[in-house]
Amino acid sequence: xxxxxxxxxxxxxxxxxxxxxxxxxxxxxxxxxxxxxxxxxxxxxxxxxxxxxxxxxxxxxxxxxxxxxxxxxxxxxxxxxxxxxxxxxxxxxxxxxxxxxxxxxxxxxxxxxxxxxxxxxxxxxxxxxxxxxxxxxxxxxxxxxxxxxxxxxxxxxxxxxxxxxxxxxxxxxxxxxxxxxxxxxxxxxxxxxxxxxxxxxxxxxxxxxxxxxxxxxxxxxxxxxxxxxxxxxxxxxxxxxxxxxxxx
Amino acid sequence: xxxxxxxxxxxxxxxxxxxxxxxxxxxxxxxxxxxxxxxxxxxxxxxxxxxxxxxxxxxxxxxxxxxxxxxxxxxxxxxxxxxxxxxxxxxxxxxxxxxxxxxxxxxxxxxxxxxxxxxxxxxxxxxxxxxxxxxxxxxxxxxxxxxxxxxxxxxxxxxxxxxxxxxxxxxxxxxxxxxxxxxxxxxxxxxxxxxxxxxxxxxxxxxxxxxxxxxxxxxxxxxxxxxxxxxxxxxxxxxxxxxxxxxxxx
Numbered sequence: 001x002x003x004x005x006x007x008x009x010x011x012x013x014x015x016x017x018x019x020x021x022x023x024x025x026x027x028x029x030x031x032x033x034x035x036x037x038x039x040x041x042x043x044x045x046x047x048x049x050x051x052x053x054x055x056x057x058x059x060x061x062x063x064x065x066x067x068x069x070x071x072x073x074x075x076x077x078x079x080x081x082x083x084x085x086x087x088x089x090x091x092x093x094x095x096x097x098x099x100x101x102x103x104x105x106x107x108x109x110x111x112x113x114x115x116x117x118x119x120x121x122x123x124x125x126x127x128x129x130x131x132x133x134x135x136x137x138x139x140x141x142x143x144x145x146x147x148x149x150x151x152x153x154x155x156x157x158x159x160x161x162x163x164x165x166x167x168x169x170x171x172x173x174x175x176x177x178x179x180x181x182x183x184x185x186x187x188x189x190x191x192x193x194x195x196x197x198x199x200x201x202x203x204x205x206x207x208x209x210x211x212x213x214x215x216x217x218x219x220x221x222x223x224x225x226x227x228x229x230x231x232x233x234x235x236x237x238x239x240x241x242x243x244x245x246x247x248x
Numbered sequence: 249x250x251x252x253x254x255x256x257x258x259x260x261x262x263x264x265x266x267x268x269x270x271x272x273x274x275x276x277x278x279x280x281x282x283x284x285x286x287x288x289x290x291x292x293x294x295x296x297x298x299x300x301x302x303x304x305x306x307x308x309x310x311x312x313x314x315x316x317x318x319x320x321x322x323x324x325x326x327x328x329x330x331x332x333x334x335x336x337x338x339x340x341x342x343x344x345x346x347x348x349x350x351x352x353x354x355x356x357x358x359x360x361x362x363x364x365x366x367x368x369x370x371x372x373x374x375x376x377x378x379x380x381x382x383x384x385x386x387x388x389x390x391x392x393x394x395x396x397x398x399x400x401x402x403x404x405x406x407x408x409x410x411x412x413x414x415x416x417x418x419x420x421x422x423x424x425x426x427x428x429x430x431x432x433x434x435x436x437x438x439x440x441x442x443x444x445x446x447x448x449x450x451x452x453x454x455x456x457x458x459x460x461x462x463x464x465x466x467x468x469x470x471x472x473x474x475x476x477x478x479x480x481x482x483x484x485x486x487x488x489x490x491x492x493x494x495x496x497x498x
Contacts, residue, residue, distance in 0.1 A: 006341045029364060089253070090260040100484040101477040102439035104446065104454075108461035109473055113285045188353045195355050196446055210359035222356045229353060 031215045039216035040223060048217050049205055056228065059190060059201040062118050063232065066125030067186040074130050074182060078137020092138060099131050103189070107196060121193035121201070129186035136178020140171030176243045180236045187232050191225065202228070287467040292474070295467035299460070303472045306456040307479060310441055313369060313452065317376030317437045325381045325433065326426055329388025334418060339393065346389065350382040355443065362448045372444040372452065379440030384429035391425025392418065427494065431487050438480055 015033050022030035042048045049055070081088040081095070107124055114120035144167050152166045168175075194203020202225045209218040269289050275281050276288030283291070332338045332346070358375060365371040395418060403417045445454025453476050460469040 003337075003340045006337075007344065010341065010345075086253075086256060086260065089257045090264070094261065097481050098477075100435060101480045102435055102442055104439055104442050105457070105473050105476045105480075107446070108457040108469055109466075112461045112464065112466060112469060184351065188355070191353050192355045192443065195358065196443070206356070206359060210363065213363075215360075215363070218359060225356060226352065233351065 028213070028215055031219045035216045036219045036223070040220040043217065043220040043224065048214075048220070049209075052205070052224070055201050055205050056224070058118065059194065059203070059225075059228065062121045062190045062194075062201065063125060063187050066122045066190055067129055067183055069122070069126045070129030070133055070182055070186055071179065073126070074133025074178075075137060077130075078134040079141070081134070082138045082141030088138070095131070095134065099135065103128050103131075104192065104196075107193065110193075111197060116197055116199050118200070121190045121198065121203075124193040125186040125189035128189035129182040132181040132185060133178050136174050136181070137171075140174035140178075141167070143174060144170040172243055172246075176240050180240055183232060183236045187229055191229075283466075284464060285466055287470060291467040292470040295465075295471040296475075299456075299465075299468040299471050303453070303456055303468075303475055306451065306453040306472075307475060309451045310438075310445065310453040310476075311479070313372045313441045314376060314434075314438045317373045317380055317441060318434055320373070320377045321380030321384055321433050321437055322430055324377070325384025325429060326388050328381075329385045329429075330392055330414070330418065330422070332385075333389040333392030334414070339389065343389065346382070346385060350386050354378055354440070358444065358447055362444070367448050367450050371448065372441045375444045376437045376440035380433040380437035383436055384426075384433045387425050387429040387432070388422060391422040395421045424495070427491050431484065431491060434483060434487060435480065438483075442476070 018030075019032045019034060022032035027035060039048065043052060046052055077095075081091055103124075106127060107120075110123045110127075111120045114123050148166050148170065149162055152162045157165070190201075191203055194201045195206060196203075198204045198207075202221065206218060206221045206225070209215075209221055272286075273288045273290060276283050276286060276291070287295070332342050354375070357378075358371075361371050361375055365374060399417050399421065400413065403413055408416065441452070442454040445452040446458045447454075449455030449458065453472065457469060457472050457476075460472060
């Protein structure tokens with residue numbers, strides 16, 4: 001309780017300090033909260049950017065497609081590498097080495113190949129989400145106790161049954177964690193892609209506001225985008241909790 | 249892993265990389281893929297010579313900025329992590345803030361940073377530091393929290409001062425966490441610097457790659473990408489081997 005109070009006090013103090021400092025220094029550049037709120041109102045009333053709903057939908061669609069592709073490819077690659085000892089030993093280190101490269105180095109090539117439209121953002125979101133999901137599957141497969149598989153086989157379970165009833169439950173915890181990280185990274189990938197160059201979506205609006213020095217609108221757009229990010233994380237945490245309950 | 253298995257793994261790796269390159273080259277030569285977007289490996293190799301001087305200069309610039317951002321991230325991340333992690337009130341009050349900012353897509357504040365700091369070196373260092381400091385901070389905070397309480401209690405019981413507690417007990421105990429954070433942080437710093445250079449750069453590898461993409465110079469772009477990737481992998485491997493040597497020494 002006391003901790004919550006201190007936290008609230010810190011938040012209030014931060015907002016107040018921001019307001020005072022921004023007014024004292026340069027309201028156009030540092031955008032005090034008193035300017036942000038009306039701008040947010042105008043934005044949500046579709047006054048500042050009438051195309052806001054379409055942009056939000058476009059960004060959301062890019063995220064959903066990128067994440068769906070990342071799940072499909074991540075689970076596929078993860079299980080192929082995890083279940084096949086030789087293949088895993090050969091390609092696992094290559095994958096780990098590629099993961100050590102800051103992903104944004106691939107973005108110019110993706111932009112060149114897929115163009116400035118949604119496809120390059122989807123490809124980048126996919127790429128960012130793919131790695132944590134694949135690596136989580138690999139780690140999860142390693143966690144499964146081999147004896148459980150032997151016992152299940154000895155009792156005559158078919159491979160599909162072993163997979164669904166023994167392996168997946170045993171690795172679910174790691175798997176769901178990887179899926180959650182993958183979602184967060186897919187979201188970031190799409191947003192980074194949009195801000196680095198796009199014709200549509202929230203990133204394009206943010207760049208437009210920033211380019212025209214409409215700083216209040218820019219902050220309002222950032223807040224709306226953040227709401228999208230937080231919403232996606234809330235959905236992911238609900239799914240995670242559901243999976244944990246199912247395990248118990 | 250037995251010796252024969254290691255040999256088979258290596259063979260599989262070499263064969264599949266060669267096969268990939270061969271298929272890629274054949275696809276490009278036969279015109280199955282548009283050479284404007286996907287240049288053949290041989291064309292990429294040839295492009296190294298052309299793009300080499302400007303790419304190496306850009307890479308040096310990028311790595312210099314990354315080094316500054318990295319030092320700042322490690323110093324800030326470790327000191328703040330120890331301070332916030334070891335004081336219970338601070339930790340309880342601040343950790344949700346830290347975690348929230350860590351999870352936030354930092355790209356959203358990039359336009360604002362560029363607006364305030366302009367184009368060039370300063371925004372790259374600031375943004376690279378913002379990228380690098382949070383993973384280190386979160387890891388170190390967790391590491392300090394998880395230090396064995398009995399160690400602290402025993403040290404206190406033997407009359408250690410706070411100063412001794414930090415230097416002789418806490419810091420040695422979190423060395424592995426700090427090293428893990430340092431390994432994670434370098435990739436984040438490089439990522440941040442490259443993003444700034446692509447977004448609003450006037451120099452550096454991100455800027456070079458962005459211009460090559462805008463100019464549809466695919467072979468040069470692929471060569472530059474390979475160069476950054478290789479140096480990033482080399483840096484991480486070097487940190488890993490340093491890490492291994494240190495842990496053996498411990």
